[in-house]
Amino acid sequence: MTTLFPSIVAGNSSADTAPHVIHEATSVGKEANSINWHHFHLHDGDFVDVVVNASNGAGSVVVTESDGFTLDTSAPEMRFIGDGSQPGTDLQYSPSTTDLSVNWEFEDVESGIDHYKLAVFQHHGGSRLQIYPVQKNEWLTVEGSAAGWTNSEPLTLVPGARYSVRVSAVNEAGLTTTHDTDGVIIDPTPPSNLHVAVDVMPGELEELHDGYVLHTDLSAILVSWRATDGESKVTAYWAALGTSPGE
CATH class of the missing domain: 2.60.40 (Immunoglobulin-like)
Incomplete structure (x- = not known):
């Protein structure tokens, strides 16, 4: 007994x-x-x-x-999540029409992170659409030791659209926390409509003499310009001045 x-x-x-x-x-x-x-x-x-x-x-x-x-009664804690592959960065724009990246930092001191789940969403024309995985409400599973993800197969990303990544961290107890990136806007083209003018203020027409601007000040020059960019906006200009032999 x-x-x-x-x-x-x-x-x-x-x-x-x-x-x-x-x-x-x-x-x-x-x-x-x-x-x-x-x-x-x-x-x-x-x-x-x-x-x-x-x-x-x-x-x-x-x-x-x-x-x-x-005993683990609490979900993982999100420390950081951002668009882009570089840890700790959060990009706002991307020039690629085929690739997306996300980086993150989650912590679970009790049981640790077992795995991650993620999905990619397109925001365009006032609507939101899951584009990866293609099947709605499906997730891609990523191992728990990962600190980010980049797609392995090319995506089809629309210029001007915004793309965000939803990441769920699942701990060893099965508890989940979910967060979305704020997304990146796709801009594969440089600024356009660049126009440079001499001796006039922005928006004014140059005064041409036989096809040339007549400039008489040997110590100074006024240069103006304008350019447009419908996706990521113009963020900076670089200007340089050069000469060439006259006739």
Whole structure:
């Protein structure tokens, strides 16, 4: 005849709590092979294991301890998420019509990150559409050690449209947190309608003499210009001045 006496031990290293017995050994009889206990007051991060004493009619006892589990009641925490492949950066525009990247930093101190799930969305013309994976509500799974993702197969990205990536981090306890990037706008073309004028203010017409601008000031020159960019806007200009031999 064998009688079982299980007990439960718990501790929390993050809270600097030493392991202690939270349920004293209790006889459950000789026929039992499982038991459910309730009404504990455990805390996030507690490590819990069960010790079972089995005794036979001759008084011999064998002690077995489970490998235990860590209690994780909280979802992963997002530290950073951004568009682009460079860690810690968040791009607003991209020149590529085939490639997208996202980088992230998630943390779960209790059970760790098991895996990530992600999907790519297109925002264009007032609508939002999942474009990858192609099947709506499907996810691409990425290993838990990853800190970012770049598509391996070319995408078809529309110039002027915005593309965001939704990332879900799943911890070892199965809890999930989901965040979206603010997206990148696709701009594969340089600025256009660049016009440079001499000796006039922006928007004014040059005064030409036989097809040339007549400039008489040998110490200064006024130059104006304008350019447009419908996707990412003009963010900077570089100006240089040069000469060539006259006739």
